[in-house]
Amino acid sequence: MERASQANKELVSIPALLKRNAKLFADRPAYREKEYGIWQCWTWSETAEEIESLALGLLELGVAEGDFIAIIGRNRPYFYWSMVAAQCVGAVPVPVYQDSAAEEMAYVLEHCGARFAVVQDQEQVDKVIEIQDRLPQFEQMIYVDPRGLRKYDHTKLHQFDKLQERGRSAREKHQKALDALRDKLDYSSTCVMLYTSGTTGKPKGVVLSNRNIIEASKSSSEFDALSRDEEVLAYLPMAWVGDFIFSVGQAYWSGFCVNCPESTDTMHADLREIGPTYYFAPPRVFEMQLTNVMIRMEDAGRFKRWLFEYFMDHARKVGPAILDGGSVSAWDRMKYKLGNLCVYGPLKDTLGFGRVRVGYTAGEAIGPEIFEFYRALGINLKQLYGQTEASVFVTLQPDGEVRNDTVGVAAPGVELRIAENGEVYYRSEGVFEEYYKNPDSTASTKDSEGWVATGDAGFIDENSGHLRIIDRAKDVGKMAGGQMFAPKYVENKLKFYPNILEAVVFGNQREECTAFINIDLNAVGNWAERNNIGYASYQELAGHDAVLGTIRGHVEEVNASLADDPMLAHCQVHRFIVLHKELDADDGEMTRTRKVRRGVISDKFEDLLGALYDGSDEIFTTTEVTYEDGRKGSISATLKVASAEVVTPRQQKVAAE
Amino acid sequence: MLDASEGYTTEDGRKIGGVVMEMKNITLRFGGVMAIKDISFDIREGEIRAIIGPNGAGKSSMLNVISGFYHPQEGEVWYQGKKRPSMKPYEVAQQGIARTFQNIALFEGMSVLDNVMTGRLRQMKSGLFAQALWMGKAEAEEVENREFVEKIIDFLEIQHIRKTPVSRLPYGLKKRVELARALAAEPSILLLDEPMAGMNVEEKEDMSRFVLDVNDEFGTTTVLIEHDMGVVMDLSDRVVVMDYGEKIGDGTPSEVRSNQAVIDAYLGVSHD
Numbered sequence: 024m025e026r027a028s029q030a031n032k033e034l035v036s037i038p039a040l041l042k043r044n045a046k047l048f049a050d051r052p053a054y055r056e057k058e059y060g061i062w063q064c065w066t067w068s069e070t071a072e073e074i075e076s077l078a079l080g081l082l083e084l085g086v087a088e089g090d091f092i093a094i095i096g097r098n099r100p101y102f103y104w105s106m107v108a109a110q111c112v113g114a115v116p117v118p119v120y121q122d123s124a125a126e127e128m129a130y131v132l133e134h135c136g137a138r139f140a141v142v143q144d145q146e147q148v149d150k151v152i153e154i155q156d157r158l159p160q161f162e163q164m165i166y167v168d169p170r171g172l173r174k175y176d177h178t179k180l181h182q183f184d185k186l187q188e189r190g191r192s193a194r195e196k197h198q199k200a201l202d203a204l205r206d207k208l209d210y211s212s213t214c215v216m217l218y219t220s221g222t223t224g225k226p227k228g229v230v231l232s233n234r235n236i237i238e239a240s241k242s243s244s245e246f247d248a249l250s251r252d253e254e255v256l257a258y259l260p261m262a263w264v265g266d267f268i269f270s271v272g273q274a275y276w277s278g279f280c281v282n283c284p285e286s287t288d289t290m291h292a293d294l295r296e297i298g299p300t301y302y303f304a305p306p307r308v309f310e311m312q313l314t315n316v317m318i319r320m321e322d323a324g325r326f327k328r329w330l331f332e333y334f335m336d337h338a339r340k341v342g343p344a345i346l347d348g349g350s351v352s353a354w355d356r357m358k359y360k361l362g363n364l365c366v367y368g369p370l371k372d373t374l375g376f377g378r379v380r381v382g383y384t385a386g387e388a389i390g391p392e393i394f395e396f397y398r399a400l401g402i403n404l405k406q407l408y409g410q411t412e413a414s415v416f417v418t419l420q421p422d423g424e425v426r427n428d429t430v431g432v433a434a435p436g437v438e439l440r441i442a443e444n445g446e447v448y449y450r451s452e453g454v455f456e457e458y459y460k461n462p463d464s465t466a467s468t469k470d471s472e473g474w475v476a477t478g479d480a481g482f483i484d485e486n487s488g489h490l491r492i493i494d495r496a497k498d499v500g501k502m503a504g505g506q507m508f509a510p511k512y513v514e515n516k517l518k519f520y521p522n523i524l525e526a527v528v529f530g531n532q533r534e535e536c537t538a539f540i541n542i543d544l545n546a547v548g549n550w551a552e553r554n555n556i557g558y559a560s561y562q563e564l565a566g567h568d569a570v571l572g573t574i575r576g577h578v579e580e581v582n583a584s585l586a587d588d589p590m591l592a593h594c595q596v597h598r599f600i601v602l603h604k605e606l607d608a609d610d611g612e613m614t615r616t617r618k619v620r621r622g623v624i625s626d627k628f629e630d631l632l633g634a635l636y637d638g639s640d641e642i643f644t645t646t647e648v649t650y651e652d653g654r655k656g657s658i659s660a661t662l663k664v665a666s667a668e669v670v671t672p673r674q675q676k677v678a679a680e
Numbered sequence: 681m682l683d684a685s686e687g688y689t690t691e692d693g694r695k696i697g698g699v700v701m702e703m704k705n706i707t708l709r710f711g712g713v714m715a716i717k718d719i720s721f722d723i724r725e726g727e728i729r730a731i732i733g734p735n736g737a738g739k740s741s742m743l744n745v746i747s748g749f750y751h752p753q754e755g756e757v758w759y760q761g762k763k764r765p766s767m768k769p770y771e772v773a774q775q776g777i778a779r780t781f782q783n784i785a786l787f788e789g790m791s792v793l794d795n796v797m798t799g800r801l802r803q804m805k806s807g808l809f810a811q812a813l814w815m816g817k818a819e820a821e822e823v824e825n826r827e828f829v830e831k832i833i834d835f836l837e838i839q840h841i842r843k844t845p846v847s848r849l850p851y852g853l854k855k856r857v858e859l860a861r862a863l864a865a866e867p868s869i870l871l872l873d874e875p876m877a878g879m880n881v882e883e884k885e886d887m888s889r890f891v892l893d894v895n896d897e898f899g900t901t902t903v904l905i906e907h908d909m910g911v912v913m914d915l916s917d918r919v920v921v922m923d924y925g926e927k928i929g930d931g932t933p934s935e936v937r938s939n940q941a942v943i944d945a946y947l948g949v950s951h952d
Contacts, residue, residue, distance in 0.1 A: 059830035060842065170835070171893050174693060288840035 036208035036233045038111045040275040045071035048278045054100040057285035057293055077108040080190030082197040088113035091135040095119045096143030098257040098283045101167045105141040113204040117216045118262040120615045124653045129154035131218050136160045144168035210234040217264050219411050220614035228459035229411045238452035239414035240272030242435040247381045251278035253301045258290050264411040269303055294375030302382045306389035312374055313393055314521040318549045334362035342399030347423045367400045376402050383407050390519035391427040406430050412475055414453035418490045429489035445480040446496045500531035506593045513594050520577045521546040525606050527619050537635040538599040541606055562603045562660055571665055574601055578667040586670035595669040598635050603660040609649045634664050687724055690917050697725030706755035708741055715741040717925040728895055728902045730912045733922035739905045743873055747779050748772030778867035780858040782874045788847040792857050795846055799864030800825040832860050852883035872904040876911055
């Protein structure tokens with residue numbers, strides 16, 4: 024197999040990699056997108072041509088070196104091309120979360136001072152027009168989907184393919200300038216600017232150079248021996264650093280094909296059709312898929328259920344060992360093969376994981392049972408630990424050394440250091456240049472020697488040499504009694520239950536721990552249907568007594584398992600509330616990457632938090648909600664405050680309630 | 681064209697062409713019941729024309745006259761400058777008039793894709809024999825039609841249910857599939873019989889956007905019957921208002937809104 028990784032002094036920018044790929048892999052697929060029911064394909068040489076004509080078009084529009092170009096859309100080849108075309112003319116692409124409300128978008132566009140934007144459709148065009156008054160520097164917009172835009176004033180609005188057309192006809196005029204701009208790019212020029220989702224405060228623009236992206240892509244591609252034959256499905260937000268590394272950095276470095284789904288709703292069907300060999304998903308996606316499998320198994324016939332349970336038990340016992348090349352008896356191996364024929368194979372195929380060679384999860388801790396489930400099926404799922412500021416990679420789990428409670432060893436070229444207070448620091452070629460227009464934050468995150476503070480507390484596991492992350496450094500607190508309070512650890516235990524979508528645990532500086540819980544509408548809804556429990560809304564289902572009982576059961580089980588851990592026995596959840604609404608990024612309760620914002624939640628639901636600690640049984644509350652189109656409304660409900668039994672650990676006494 | 685007038689320009693700047701269809705003094709009786717009483721109005725090229733009225737006003741009957749399902753006892757239907765003789769519904773469909781139904785009429789057991797494909801029937805020229813044996817131009821024709829249908833599916837954003845049997849779909853999506861099938865026929869006039877009936881606000885908003893986008897994208901002349909006054913006033917260029925089989929108003933939404941007869945019919949007249 025020919026590897027694409029001959030280190031070359033000339034390969035110092037994404038456009039340079041594109042030029043190489045267009046020559047080396049000319050007729051191999053670079054992008055696929057399902058449209059009109061079939062997979063449309065662009066080879067590397069076609070891709071180079073598309074990007075070239077767009078770059079010429081951008082010059083024709085007057086894009087200048089150093090401009091920022093916002094990219095707002097879901098994963099489609101056109102937007103990946105736009106990013107590379109922007110780089111070709113010396114501009115900086117800034118992908119933006121396309122589901123952000125106009126307000127959030129205004130902040131980003133204003134902060135980076137974008138003069139141009141490439142957007143998906145009418146919805147995004149409208150959003151940008153809405154905020155245009157606040158963006159004095161903003162000039163022109165390019166859209167991909169013309170639908171509904173015919174009547175718009177087209178003096179500052181351009182259709183993507185028409186712009187390419189204009190670029191092609193102006194080739195003679197701009198070709199020299201384009202070549203000059205492209206040749207000027209080097210390792211230190213900016214590759215992309217990505218806004219961190221920000222669990223606290225305003226998003227920060229992380230400037231990543233070509234060195235950052237290419238070095239990170241190169242070493243990580245080598246780590247997992249990625250080749251031009253990989254297939255990936257690009258479905259994670261384009262504004263997220265992971266997608267940029269996987270779908271641009273690694274794809275251009277290794278020369279593999281990026282597949283774009285037809286629409287967000289068809290993601291799972293498309294995943295199955297493509298059968299990626301290299302796959303990344305946040306724990307949430309794996310959780311959701313497992314929940315779906317479990318729901319469907321509950322509906323299956325008795326024999327099928329028995330078959331599933333029998334072989335899954337076996338897989339859990341020997342599957343991970345077989346994957347890691349451990350010693351497993353011949354009989355167990357045989358049985359595993361049979362299981363593969365009856366259960367694992369078909370299941371993997373249904374999930375779209377039939378061909379996965381390397382799979383990663385990151386972003387949040389994954390429930391051990393979820394992780395083991397996929398490993399047991401024979402899917403090489405591993406964990407990595409990364410950050411936007413590191414161009415993703417800080418630590419990775421090598422094949423054969425996969426554990427559910429660690430995040431692996433330092434990635435190639437990364438140095439790790441644990442500070443006195445337990446905070447993890449790293450230094451590597453991937454370390455970001457700066458936060459745009461924010462020298463204070465840059466200085467407080469990155470020191471003069473290039474060490475970056477992760478904001479996470481962790482330690483190096485003595486047995487394995489792997490890094491273990493405990494929690495966000497600022498979230499780890501102390502309870503009133505002085506014991507360590509690690510909310511995320513407890514939340515993850517709760518979230519493993521399919522019925523629980525989200526949990527937020529409180530207890531810092533308090534006598535005892537309490538929690539807010541979000542039910543999973545899918546799982547609980549299905550259960551309600553099978554048990555003839557009628558409900559009209561999320562709110563009604565969440566407030567149902569039987570649901571409360573089920574959740575209480577889960578909380579008590581978690582308490583029991585916490586009681587076994589002397590370090591965390593005091594983090595047992597004494598009282599909890601099942602929330603009447605789903606925590607949502609539109610309401611600012613979560614980040615766009617779906618991490619809970621503790622500060623916002625405890626302020627917003629202050630009354631509920633009070634009720635958790637003042638011993639009341641019920642509380643009436645009104646909450647403001649933001650709809651997808653930005654309008655606001657409110658919902659009110661009377662919520663029950665439930666108590667859960669706590670288990671007294673054998674060794675120590677728990678403060679009585 | 682029957683009418684030489686040049687048409688008009690709408691508030692949002694769309695150019696509306698000449699008259700494509702004209703109803704002249706239509707009267708329809710079922711036995712002794714007078715469903716439509718001497719009604720005349722025209723439909724212009726590229727416009728969204730609404731027919732509204734309280735329950736039992738004769739709106740659906742009117743639509744059925746247009747689609748050739750009912751034959752009026754008196755009056756004439758002029759289509760594209762010619763008087764239309766009494767026709768069977770399928771002959772009307774052949775002329776490029778497609779419709780959706782108030783109570784969804786899809787093939788429940790078939791997939792969405794197959795349902796929409798049936799809308800292309802008018803465009804299929806190869807014989808039964810060729811189609812059954814997949815011979816001759818049948819294949820090329822099928823590919824061509826499938827491509828067209830896929831564009832409609834993309835347009836109406838129903839890719840995710842392409843292979844799903846219609847019977848498993850929720851009501852709102854079924855309505856959208858019906859619209860897709862009507863659009864697949866590449867109609868010159870699209871008749872929508874209560875496209876938003878029974879929908880929630882979100883579904884109504886979606887459907888309204890599709891109706892507008894269809895008109896905008898393909899320039900399709902659209903005639904719709906609708907109960908929801910808000911929707912009608914937002915969507916349509918001109919409105920015919922019916923009550924007890926009679927036309928009580930005709931004009932732009934704002935004209936109709938200030939018409940006393942319409943207000944009385946809709947809000948009722950106080951008795952004191």
